[in-house]
Amino acid sequence: MNCFERCLLTAALAVAALPCPAAPAPTPTTIAIKAARMFDGRGDKLVSPGVVIVRGDRIAAAGSSASVPAGAQVIDLGDVTLLPGMIDSHTHLFLQGEEGGDDTYDAQLLKQGTALRAARATVAARRALEQGFTTIRDVETEGAGYGDVGIKQAVERGFIPGPRIFASTRAISTTGGYPLEGYAPEIEVPKGAQLIDGPVEARKAAREQLGNGADWLKVYMTHRSWVDKAGNLVSQPTLTLEEIKAIVDEAHGWKKKVACHAYGGIGLKRALDGGCDSIEHGLDLDDAAVAQMVKQGTWLCPTIAVYYMHWPPEDTVMGKRDRKRAAVHEPSFRRALKGGVKIAFGTDVGGFPWTEPLAQEFAVMVRLGMSPAAALRSATSMAAEMLEMQGELGVLAPGALADVVAVRGDPLQDVSALGRVAFVMKGGAVFRNDLR
Secondary structure, three states: OOHHHHHHHHHHHHHHHOOOOOOOOOOOOEEEEEEOEEOOOOOOOOEOOEEEEEEOOEEEEEOOOOOOOOOOEEEEOOOEEEEEOEEEEEEOOOOOOOOOHHHOHHHHHHOOOHHHHHHHHHHHHHHHHHOOEEEEEEOOOOOOOOHHHHHHHHHHOOOOOOOEEEEOOOOEEEOOOOOOOOOOOOOOOOOOOEEEOOHHHHHHHHHHHHHOOOOEEEEEOEEEEEEOOOOOEEEEEOOOHHHHHHHHHHHHHOOOEEEEEEOOHHHHHHHHHOOOOEEEEOOOOOHHHHHHHHHHOOEEEOOOHHHHOOOOOOOOHHHHHHHHHHHHHHHHHHHHHHHOOEEOOOOOEOOOOOOOOOOHHHHHHHHOOOOHHHHHHHOOHHHHHHOOOEOOEOOOOOOOEOOEEEEEOOOOOOHHHHHOEEEEEEOOEEEEEOOO
């Protein structure tokens, strides 16, 4: 090799060693969604027309005056109302209703294997998204361990369609505080929640669940309920104040929150004194509880409609209990609404079959005094605030994630329109469009 050839080789090797220039990032697709009306998740009124400009997985502009960029893909949905993707703050992906046949609570835990329950949870996740709920807070797996974290990961990695999931994993209660129950004492049966006794076990359970991917912790502060001789609804308390304080302290140290199933009475009082971030159900809130919730900023997720379903006969112990639950729940919700408690929408689906509509909860909330706009905010911007995702979820506004839903009709005039979902976009990707 002569000198000239050696110089050429050296130069070629030097050029080859240089880093290749990075390929330019692809320009995010711009989509313009147009409709007759729009509810932005924050206000009390609709704007007309509705226009949402989506770039990639984010909203670039929204409102009646938003201009359509040149070259944008236009999706004109016509005579529908655009909404932010809705949020159901109380679901159970791993439950399929608890009534009869192969789907009693006991049968689901004892006879249905983990793979079957996970397959059915996959269908449930899709069912939520189909109905316009692009985010859920799943408040425990009822004996399916950390299955909700697995479903969440499958959705995030694109293996299955479903909403964003805030997972609560196993939930926490005490010995004697959660089913399965009624079996011979010498037979050890699985429980639907992780059972603890004492603040040390309570803190350890919190650490285990947080370490295994819990976004929220779910705690059962009451268990059985019954009607006493005076006709009052009584609820069995579970965790002591020291136990719930340990769980809340641990969760807050991880910058996570605690949702507390609590009907009323001693268990509710302990939940509030212990610093729970949300009260689930809150069937029997008195004036003192309402005042404490407002002072502390505690959320209420009332789940009302489920308490009107599948009542046993009126002359049975369970029938009397179920009717009393509904009877006290109505004034309790009105009291919370009037008192200014922050309310997040939740259905308790899984407690009833996933084949039933999630939107039925809106009609009950409105019947009990909530305006349609406030009910819709409870499932959009208010729920996003509870999840500490304000500005990211629950609004049609610049910078928010591009979760966009369209319903047939005007939901502020007829709240049943929220059950007539015709278009669903999650994170800028169209999942459903019945209006092509």
